[in-house]
Amino acid sequence: MGIKNNVEEFKARKLLAHAMGKLDEDTVLNLVRQGLEQGVDSLEMIAEARSGMEKVGELYDAGKYFLCDLMVGAEIFTEAINLVLKSSHIEPVSDVPPIVFGTVGGDIHDIGKNIMISVLKSKGCRVLDLGVDVAAATFIEAIKTTGSRLLCLSGLITTAYDSMKKIVDLLEKEGLRSKVLVVIGGLVNDAVKNYTGADYWVTDCARGADLCMRIMDGCPRKQEIAYL
Structure with missing residues (x-):
């Protein structure tokens, strides 16, 4: 008692x-x-x-x-x-490919990225953290290596938008775009999502983690509009 x-x-x-x-x-x-x-x-x-x-x-x-x-x-x-x-006994689900996460090329900010990754791990998600100022080719290689179907891109400066777009374009070029959902976060909005070709945008780490969990569970669908 x-x-x-x-x-x-x-x-x-x-x-x-x-x-x-x-x-x-x-x-x-x-x-x-x-x-x-x-x-x-x-x-x-x-x-x-x-x-x-x-x-x-x-x-x-x-x-x-x-x-x-x-x-x-x-x-x-x-x-x-x-x-x-x-x-605790919170263990990552080992039979599910990890979420690939990183701050895009030209940007070294990692506060939001680190917080969101911590929240995701607390929910039992496996996350591959590529770090900051990550080249587009590195993201693509990580997707190929892990078989991940969820890519999270972080950026807090406007020049990060071009880096995000380059990554999404490269996914398309490599024939991976239809297999991977892309979530962008940081200094972003719906216009940035449309410019980069991403599927979702988030500005809140906790809600972003919840969105990733729903995606990993098979919902929401790609055509759903989501902004947090």
Whole structure:
């Protein structure tokens, strides 16, 4: 009964989300360890950490946090997720090709990419992270090697649009386009999706991860319009 009460108290007080929003790394990690010891559900802790990271994003948008704060938040969030994954029984589905993910050529931003990959892994997805400033040919080779049917391209500068388009065009040239769904994320919108030839665009890491999960499960269909 004591453990149950501790779990309910942990969930009710939202301390993890609060500490995440304050960029308090030590408290975030200690709370995750405490939650694991008390039997708090791993996915609930991940959801609360994600809620705290959303607060960081809101403070950044409001001009109260700066880019360096956003980067610190992403690092703390990734550490927390990795701690949960290491201590839980969330195992990736091994018989499904991994999602191929990377920041496109000419762009070295990786905050959104890293957060979305962490969320995907917390949901049991296998992800092949190609890193940043990735050449178009590298994405194509990864698709061929893994047999992946989902490609996620990240970019936070306008020159990334041409890189994204080049990758989609190369998929077409290699006869792979009909087999692969392309999700673009970052500084994107519907016009960018149309220009690059991608299937979906996302600006929110959590919703983007949910979209990828639906795609991996066979829904939504390619013709569906999705923007998040």
